[in-house]
Amino acid sequence: MAGEKILVVDDEEMIRDLCYHILSTEGYQVTTAPNGKAAFEELNRNMTDLLITDIKMPGMDGLELFEQVKGLNRDIVTIFITGHGTLDTAIESLMSGVDGFVLKPFTQEELLSTVERSMNRSRLQKENIRLKALIPLFEISKLLVTEIDLAHLFKIITEVLVQEFSVERVSLMLLDEKSDNLVIRASHGLPMETALKTRRKTGEGISGLVLKNRKPLIISRGRHADQEVMEALNLDNMPISSMSVPLIGRDKMFGVLNVSKFADPPFTTSDLQVLLILSSQVVTAMENASLYENLRENYFRTVQALVAAVEAKDPYTRWHSTNVAKYSVAIGRDMGMSPTQLEEIHISSILHDVGKIGISERIISKPDRLSREEFDIMKDHPAHGIRILEPIGFAPAIIDAIYQHHERYDGTGYPRGLAGEQITLAARVLNVSDTMDAMLSERPYRGMISSEEVVAELEREAGKQFDPKVSEAARRLIEKGLLKLGKHTFHQYSSGSGKEEKHVTP
CATH class of the missing domain: 3.40.50.2300 (Response regulator)
Incomplete structure (x- = not known):
């Protein structure tokens, strides 16, 4: 040929x-x-x-x-x-x-x-080298295109590149739409400070050139045929060989993927072909994740509106999920939860009562105590909630927290009668927060409960209804004044005012 x-x-x-x-x-x-x-x-x-x-x-x-x-x-x-x-x-x-x-x-x-x-x-x-590389790449691609969690996706990408190319350094740089700079979103082999601070404008440095020209590059031993590339090279700590490829989507530039190695042999054009195939799968996965995230966000907003509609039927539980979310995040932060866990518990708190959509309005808005039969029906709402939320594909931690938030630490709760650490930590926190706001909700059959009474109940039920550590964290925050208890109340439109008023009742 x-x-x-x-x-x-x-x-x-x-x-x-x-x-x-x-x-x-x-x-x-x-x-x-x-x-x-x-x-x-x-x-x-x-x-x-x-x-x-x-x-x-x-x-x-x-x-x-x-x-x-x-x-x-x-x-x-x-x-x-x-x-x-x-x-x-x-x-x-x-x-x-x-x-x-x-x-x-x-x-x-x-x-x-x-x-x-x-x-x-x-x-x-x-061709043999390419086919050998494509066999594991096919399996990797199936994993990438089904991953919808971007943070986990980026972790998979870096691990795959390190393993398949035997590289010492990887950086996934994405275009920040606000600053129009390339920012490192995932890396391997880079100092933390470098990964956090590095910024590249279009045309600046090797990554900026790749973004500008939309063409991949191989650089070996600090040499390249293009003078523009040579001028952009940073000769400090120069690797033996490096590859940079643009991440180009259907209608946008996502960023640049860089890999470097500090030992022979240098990268070949066959390596670049494999990296280009992998990068195309990365782009597909990112587009799928973005589309899924948009769909999930829309669905989440719809469900959130339904929760608000359910709460609006009961004048005693308006703003309940908002209060529960506030308490849960405060307690979780005090207990050392990670940012991801705090986000999960916030979402769980907002949606924990979504299953009440399937409960009769007569039971939801009943001002008196529920009968045994009515309470048995109400106990189904965690399972109803899971069925409603399953299409969204929330993280298992969120689903578990919602399903388990009426379990008791001593094993006498529902729906499964779990006990102790069989119940997820998020669900144990949510149980405390949910109960606190329920106690603060004024009912016709009992008056308003004070903050002191809430603290006393938390102490009394520690080890029974509540996880003692969660109960202790909640009590500590309340007593130090770091957690303001109260519920939003809502006044109907007063004649002629046409405005809603909100206030917090201590």
């Missing part, structure tokens, strides 16, 4: 011209160079598929050129042209990775058959 780019290097003009004529006639793109130095400069400027070089030349000979070229591009196919006097050297070169040699004087058929044989062997090797 002709069409490949060939560089012919020989200090004899006649040999160069002969090779040029034979090979260009067969459809190859041929360039010539009179010596090793000129050839190396040409290879720095332009990609070449096949190098044909004489061994004995003034200055940089063919052997030295071969060693230099392998450091620049390991994918290049090399054929030596040799005379009888250098035949032993040529044979030794085959053991070092040279793909073939042509003995002077040679015929047209000998040159063409050597070139074709060497190129076919190279294509086969590259």
Whole structure:
């Protein structure tokens, strides 16, 4: 298959011209160079598929050129042209990775058959390498395109790159829409301070150039044919080889994916092809995650509106979920929950009573105590809530907290009668917060309960209804004045005012 780019290097003009004529006639793109130095400069400027070089030349000979070229591009196919006097050297070169040699004087058929044989062997090797890389990549791709949690997705990407490419450094840089800068969102092998502070504008540095030009780059040993790339290189702590590829979506630029290694061998064009395939899967996964997040956010807002509608039916529980969320986050923060856990418990608190949508309005808004039969019906609302929320695909921690928020620490709660640490921590926190706001909710069959009475109840029920540690955290926050108890109340439109009024009742 002709069409490949060939560089012919020989200090004899006649040999160069002969090779040029034979090979260009067969459809190859041929360039010539009179010596090793000129050839190396040409290879720095332009990609070449096949190098044909004489061994004995003034200055940089063919052997030295071969060693230099392998450091620049390991994918290049090399054929030596040799005379009888250098035949032993040529044979030794085959053991070092040279793909073939042509003995002077040679015929047209000998040159063409050597070139074709060497190129076919190279294509086969590259294809085998590519197929071997694509087998695990296929499994990885299935995992990526089904992942909807962006933080976990970024973690998977970095782990895959470290494992598959044996790299020491990875950075996933995403375009921040507010600042229009590339910001590192996931990394491996970078100092924490660097990962947090690094910013690149479009066209700035290697990542900025890749973003600007929308073209991938391979840089090996601090060299590249493009002068603009060389000017953008940061020579401090320069890796042996690095690849940078743009992450381009259907209608937007997401960012740039960078990988670097500090040991031989350098990256090849085959490596770049695999990285490009992986990056396309990353973009697909990010687009899927973004679409899913938008759908989930819309669904969440709808469910939240339904919760508000349910609470609005009962004048005694308006703003209940808002209060519960406030208490839960405060308690969770005091207990050392991570930001992710705090976000999960906030969502759980907002939606914990969504299952009441399936409960009769007569029971929901009943001002008196519920009968045993009515209470049995009310006890179904955690299960109703899970059925409503399942299509959204919330994290298991959120689903568990909502389903378990009426379980008691002593095992006498519902719906499953779980006890102690069988109940998730988020559900134990939610139980305390839910109960506190219920106690503060004024009912016709009892008056308003004071903050002191709430604290006393928390202490009394520690180890029974409540996790003692959660109960203690809530009491501590209340007693220190760090958790303001109270509920929002809502006044109907007063005649002529046309405004809603909210106040907090202590």
